[in-house]
Amino acid sequence: MPYTPALVPVAVPAGACADPVTVLGLGAMGTALAGALLDAGRATTVWNRTPAKAGPLVARGAAHAATAEEAVTANELIVACVLDYAALRAVLAGREGALAGRTLVNLTSGSPEEAREFAGWAAAHGLGYLDGAVMITPPGIGGPDAMLLYSGEAGAFARYRDALTVFGDPVDLGRDPGAASLYDVALLGLMWSSLSGWLHGAALVGADGVTATDFTPVANRWLAGAVTGFVSRYAAQVDAGSYPGDDASLDVHRAAMAHLLHAGRARGLDTALPALLADQVDRAIAAGHGADSYARLVEVIGE
Numbered sequence: 001m002p003y004t005p006a007l008v009p010v011a012v013p014a015g016a017c018a019d020p021v022t023v024l025g026l027g028a029m030g031t032a033l034a035g036a037l038l039d040a041g042r043a044t045t046v047w048n049r050t051p052a053k054a055g056p057l058v059a060r061g062a063a064h065a066a067t068a069e070e071a072v073t074a075n076e077l078i079v080a081c082v083l084d085y086a087a088l089r090a091v092l093a094g095r096e097g098a099l100a101g102r103t104l105v106n107l108t109s110g111s112p113e114e115a116r117e118f119a120g121w122a123a124a125h126g127l128g129y130l131d132g133a134v135m136i137t138p139p140g141i142g143g144p145d146a147m148l149l150y151s152g153e154a155g156a157f158a159r160y161r162d163a164l165t166v167f168g169d170p171v172d173l174g175r176d177p178g179a180a181s182l183y184d185v186a187l188l189g190l191m192w193s194s195l196s197g198w199l200h201g202a203a204l205v206g207a208d209g210v211t212a213t214d215f216t217p218v219a220n221r222w223l224a225g226a227v228t229g230f231v232s233r234y235a236a237q238v239d240a241g242s243y244p245g246d247d248a249s250l251d252v253h254r255a256a257m258a259h260l261l262h263a264g265r266a267r268g269l270d271t272a273l274p275a276l277l278a279d280q281v282d283r284a285i286a287a288g289h290g291a292d293s294y295a296r297l298v299e300v301i302g303e
C-alpha cells in the first residue's frame, strides 16, 4: 500500500534536549543519516522527493514533512543529502524566504567550485552553511570507521558539532567551503588507485592459483606498514620540492616495474595500470631525475 505523507508533530524523546534536525533526501545515505539521528534519540524530521521512502523512518519515530517547505521550516538545523547540487537547488527553489537564520549542512557530493558557489548563495539568503563529505558507505554511518569532512562557517561547526558526531567523527577542514569537497575527490582518487592496485595484484597472483583471500592479509600488512610510511615520509619532500632518492631511486623503481609488466603480460593481464605508472617514471627519468625518490612524480603529475 502506498505510503501516505503526513506531517507528524515532532515528539522529543524523554530526556532528549538536543537540537532537532531536518534531513532532506532519503536515498541510501540520507536514510542512514536520519536513522543514526533517531538511534541517538534526536528529534528528526524527514523529507524525500519520493515520499514512500520516509515510511520506515517514520515507523522508527521520525516526523514526516509532506513538502520541502515544511521540512525546511521544521528545524533550524537542516542536513541535506541528495544526488547532486542540481537536485539540492531544485529542492530549495522557491523556499529562499524560509532559510534565513537556519543552518544547512550539505552532505551532497559535488566539486569544490560547486560548494563555494553554493556557500555564496546561502550567505545571500542569510542561511548558515557547512559543506560536508561523507567518507564511508551508508552501513558504516555512526560506526567507528565513519569519518565526515566539514568546511565552512566556524560558528556553524561549533554550534552543531554534537549533532554531527552522531554520523561519525567530524573533521573540521577550515573556513573555505570548498575544502571538504576538495579533500573528498582527492581521497576518492586515492581509494580508487589503491583498490585498482590491489585488484591488479589479486589478478596477478590469481593467475598462478593464489586466492585473493590468501593474498589480502599480506597486501594489507604492506599497505598499513611500509606504504603508509612511504607516504608520511614523502609528504615533507613534496612540500619542500626536494626529492632525495636515498631510500629507493626512480631508476630502481623503474627496473622493478619492468618485472611487474613482464609478469602481467606473461599471464595475459591488462597491464594498462602498471604501464601508466612506468610512463610517469620514464618521463621523470628522461628529465634527468632518475636518482630522485618516487615523490618526484608529483611534478610529472603537475606538469
Ligand SMILES: NC(=O)c1ccc[n+]([C@@H]2O[C@H](COP(=O)([O-])OP(=O)(O)OC[C@H]3O[C@@H](n4cnc5c(N)ncnc54)[C@H](OP(=O)(O)O)[C@@H]3O)[C@@H](O)[C@H]2O)c1
Residues within 6 Å of the ligand: 025, 026, 027, 028, 029, 030, 048, 049, 050, 053, 081, 082, 083, 084, 086, 087, 088, 090, 091, 107, 108, 109, 110, 134, 135, 136, 137, 138
Ligand atoms: N552511497 C554512498 O556510499 C555515498 C558515500 C558518500 C557520499 N555519498 C553521496 O550522498 C549523496 C546521496 O547518495 P545516495 O547513495 O543516498 O544516492 P541515492 O540512494 O541514489 O539517493 C539519491 C537521493 O537524491 C534524491 N534526488 C535525486 N534527484 C533529485 C531531484 N531532482 N530533486 C529532489 N531529490 C532528488 C533522491 O530522491 P528520490 O528518492 O525521490 O529519487 C534520493 O533521495 C550523493 O551526493 C552521493 O555522492 C554517497
